[in-house]
Amino acid sequence: MNNNSGPIFSYSSSSPSSSIPDIHSSYLSLNMVESNRGDYSNYQDQMGLMEKDRNKYESSDDVVADHVSPSSSSRANGDGKEVIMAAGKSSIRKGEKKIRKPKHAFQTRSQVDILDDGYRWRKYGQKAVKNNKFPRNYYRCTHQGCNVKKQVQRLSNDDGVVVTTYEGTHSHPIEKSTDNFEHILTQMQIYSR
DNA sequence: CGATTTTGACCCGCGC
């Protein structure tokens, strides 16, 4: 394992509700699939995806840090808007690094789509999935040097099945109030059994 | 007023 402790589920609410959401309505499911190197076809089937990329699990943004300096390519948009983006994100990757990016997919049954695991996440994108009516949310850990990404997908067909995919490994303590976290965790364990 | 979300545009890999 590359992480000290495995996935930790916590139920804090940074959402409108200042109290704990209805934990009775949201119970944990034990459909947890770990995918390390393109072996997540299992959960793919569950979600109904049809991606088959299993050998594109390298490169990515390992050393790119979280910010790229705008010095690569600046091209003007069709409307005259200047867009600056990093051109060589993976092209300059000459040295083959075998940095395995841990990818964990969790399928959680809950009514609330925002499953707070105790870390601070900044939403950086939202895309609609073809098979699902509900869009997929992309979150990123707000830390310098901590490039942990997470995406949350929701199944529209099922009642409340939220597939959360964690990507990366952050090494930061939980800064949120973990007061009743253990208590809640215990409850969740009870519910998950 | 700062941090975070929103949202449209852009990029990239792949299939046709």
Add this chain to the structure above:
DNA sequence: GCGCGGGTCAAAATCG
């Protein structure tokens, strides 16, 4: 080579 699907960025908007 173009279109599509998925992922990311960044400016504007919104929230606390």
